[in-house]
Amino acid sequence: MMRRRLAKPALAAALVALALNYPVQAAADDGRPVRANSLAGAFLAARIAETDSDFANAIEFYTRALAFDPRNDSLKQNLMIALISDGQFDRALTYAQDLKEVPDVERFSRVALAIDAFNREDYRDAGFMLKLSLESDLDRLITSLMSAWADYGAGDGASALERVSTLEGPSWFDVFTAYHEGLIAENIGDDDAAANAYEKLVTNPALATAAPEAFLRAMESYAGLLARVEGADRALELLDQVEKIHLGRLQLAELRSRLENGKPVERVVSTAAEGASEVLLNVGSALNRGGGESFVRLYLRMALALRPDSVPALMQMASLAEQTDRPAEAISFYERVPATSPSKTVAELQLGLNLADLERYDEAITHLEGVLTSDPDDRRAYLALGGVHSARKDYRAAADLYDRAAARIENPDRSDWNIFYQRGIAYERLKEWEKAEPNFFKALELYPDQPQVLNYLGYSWVDMNRNLEEGLELIRKAVEIRPSDGYIVDSLGWAYYRLGRYEEAATELERAVGLMPDDPILNDHLGDAYWRVGRRLEAKFQWAHARDLDPEPDLLQQVLAKLDHGLPPPETLVAALAEPGDTMRDGGGTAAAGDHEDDGVAVRVAQGAGSQPSAASGVHTVETGQSLWTIARDRLGAGARYPEILSVNPVLQGNPDLIYPGQELRLPGPSE
Numbered sequence: 001m002m003r004r005r006l007a008k009p010a011l012a013a014a015l016v017a018l019a020l021n022y023p024v025q026a027a028a029d030d031g032r033p034v035r036a037n038s039l040a041g042a043f044l045a046a047r048i049a050e051t052d053s054d055f056a057n058a059i060e061f062y063t064r065a066l067a068f069d070p071r072n073d074s075l076k077q078n079l080m081i082a083l084i085s086d087g088q089f090d091r092a093l094t095y096a097q098d099l100k101e102v103p104d105v106e107r108f109s110r111v112a113l114a115i116d117a118f119n120r121e122d123y124r125d126a127g128f129m130l131k132l133s134l135e136s137d138l139d140r141l142i143t144s145l146m147s148a149w150a151d152y153g154a155g156d157g158a159s160a161l162e163r164v165s166t167l168e169g170p171s172w173f174d175v176f177t178a179y180h181e182g183l184i185a186e187n188i189g190d191d192d193a194a195a196n197a198y199e200k201l202v203t204n205p206a207l208a209t210a211a212p213e214a215f216l217r218a219m220e221s222y223a224g225l226l227a228r229v230e231g232a233d234r235a236l237e238l239l240d241q242v243e244k245i246h247l248g249r250l251q252l253a254e255l256r257s258r259l260e261n262g263k264p265v266e267r268v269v270s271t272a273a274e275g276a277s278e279v280l281l282n283v284g285s286a287l288n289r290g291g292g293e294s295f296v297r298l299y300l301r302m303a304l305a306l307r308p309d310s311v312p313a314l315m316q317m318a319s320l321a322e323q324t325d326r327p328a329e330a331i332s333f334y335e336r337v338p339a340t341s342p343s344k345t346v347a348e349l350q351l352g353l354n355l356a357d358l359e360r361y362d363e364a365i366t367h368l369e370g371v372l373t374s375d376p377d378d379r380r381a382y383l384a385l386g387g388v389h390s391a392r393k394d395y396r397a398a399a400d401l402y403d404r405a406a407a408r409i410e411n412p413d414r415s416d417w418n419i420f421y422q423r424g425i426a427y428e429r430l431k432e433w434e435k436a437e438p439n440f441f442k443a444l445e446l447y448p449d450q451p452q453v454l455n456y457l458g459y460s461w462v463d464m465n466r467n468l469e470e471g472l473e474l475i476r477k478a479v480e481i482r483p484s485d486g487y488i489v490d491s492l493g494w495a496y497y498r499l500g501r502y503e504e505a506a507t508e509l510e511r512a513v514g515l516m517p518d519d520p521i522l523n524d525h526l527g528d529a530y531w532r533v534g535r536r537l538e539a540k541f542q543w544a545h546a547r548d549l550d551p552e553p554d555l556l557q558q559v560l561a562k563l564d565h566g567l568p569p570p571e572t573l574v575a576a577l578a579e580p581g582d583t584m585r586d587g588g589g590t591a592a593a594g595d596h597e598d599d600g601v602a603v604r605v606a607q608g609a610g611s612q613p614s615a616a617s618g619v620h621t622v623e624t625g626q627s628l629w630t631i632a633r634d635r636l637g638a639g640a641r642y643p644e645i646l647s648v649n650p651v652l653q654g655n656p657d658l659i660y661p662g663q664e665l666r667l668p669g670p671s672e
Helices: 009-019 039-051 055-068 073-085 089-099 103-119 123-129 137-153 157-165 173-187 191-202 212-229 232-243 250-260 272-287 293-306 311-323 327-334 344-357 361-374 379-391 395-407 414-429 433-446 451-463 468-481 486-498 502-515 520-532 536-547 553-565 628-636 639-647
Strands: 595-598 601-604 619-621 664-666
Touching: 039 055, 039 073, 055 073, 073 089, 073 103, 073 293, 089 103, 089 293, 103 123, 103 137, 103 272, 103 293, 123 137, 137 157, 137 173, 137 272, 157 173, 173 191, 173 212, 173 272, 191 212, 191 232, 212 232, 212 250, 212 272, 232 250, 272 293, 272 311, 293 311, 311 327, 311 344, 327 344, 344 361, 344 379, 361 379, 379 395, 379 414, 395 414, 414 433, 414 451, 433 451, 451 468, 451 486, 468 486, 486 502, 486 520, 502 520, 520 536, 520 553, 536 553, 628 639
Parallel strands: none
Antiparallel strands: 595 601, 619 664
16 A cells, blocks of 8 residues: 655755756745746756656746746646646646647647637537647547537537547547447437447447446446436346456446446436547546556546546546555545545545555544444455554554454355455464464455465465475465566565575566566565575675665665675575565555565565564573564664674574574673
């Protein structure tokens, strides 16, 4: 849940300004004015802010840059786009008007002016603005479909339908054209034409992969049409077909519930402005597959400019804010989802998780407890609230919560696997393996070969020196199922490392880093493996790379120590290795809470909540799951003091790997 934080945009802008000797000041949250003493300084600061999705500062800096060069069309374009991206659509129209004849900018300036015309119900002007001199296939799709809705708004439904049905282009056009042909036909009262258009999608399920969200919106619209014309049973038959392609999609489950309970299903689109908004929503959703966030944001913001209460657009904007690590912005979108929307519960759950991302844990817990009170059987609420407890390392509260959830499940089925999986993790973090293990077994009983569970259970066995071959086999199976999951591949490599199979570890960890090159822990693991196989220069390169990837403080400290001193040579292989649960990661990329070290290596570990360091007192008996780092942390007050324990215990021969459960270690006294 907790994501890496981006650099503060204002700070980044200031650093560039200093490097170029341009005095620049951001428009900070306290309302201080923006100052920039040159065009270049303001422009560079604006670009950095825009790159960090800090549109408020980007707008201020672009405005300042434009003051130096008022006729610069490129600056006007950048400012217009930043204003739209920030939701300041009306303010952007001034610049759109200035740029409407500039070919390279038309795709946004004229579409923005067309949106304004739709809102004014001036459909003739909207159609005029949608004529571009330069068009890509995507631009042509957008302008053609929006022009059809302008025709419909002007009262010419037949022309609107013809414009869409005759639109030619690449094969991926088909899902959009069939959908909007159906919408327009519905709105002009031609139900047969609408059904025929929607059937083009049903009979060609391959189109679902081209634009899955648009496909689902089309099926939602078709189901509503069938329910109104032929009855709910026919609509439910359609959902049965669709669910073979999109099993478990939330909107399908919500629609099924409405149909089964006899609730009306409203039209997806009822006005020309809503139709034009739907075009922009569909395009933005189709582009939202990673890497195109700036365009996605633009199209979704323009969709909201036409239809401010569009729940799909609000939900996707919130999701986009989460992807770019802006939880406060995500919360603002979730708050706009109407209470009457079927998506409101999901919005409330996500809102709570974003409060936790802001480390406002008490508010998050109170909020999510409220959601759970309103529906004590909502599995999603248990998982969300449990995630917050885990984020603050209160695993006892998480375990108790999942106990409550399990008690309410009379007949668990496949969809309940995650409740038992998360309960197993909570008990494993509490070092109550006798309670954890049965939950992992139960999760696999409900969902055989679930890769996250295979990975966690297999690694735990290996880590505790139990069922070694079976444990490795579980991890290998998880890797086979998800060969592109860097976290799971890392688990396999790290399991080999913990067993002293360093060559195999290096091979797998190289693959893990290839899959996720920007993860500091994976790079650190690979450095350790390289060191163990004698590739010292490569080890130091990987550690240096891990250092530069903004690791957590504990990991950074250990990486720096390894860069200075390397790793001690392993004298022997110790089977009873410590730290059950380290490096446990789920297949979606969520790392287990709490950074920790073993053998100078940062790993993810199980920690009980509320552990406090105690004073050193002579002798310590090693417990299962402990390492020298944890002993130093708990007994000496800082994990980084583990070399002091090494120095007063010659039996360890300078090697932190040579500890085992039940071993008695001398602790350094005040004078040592």
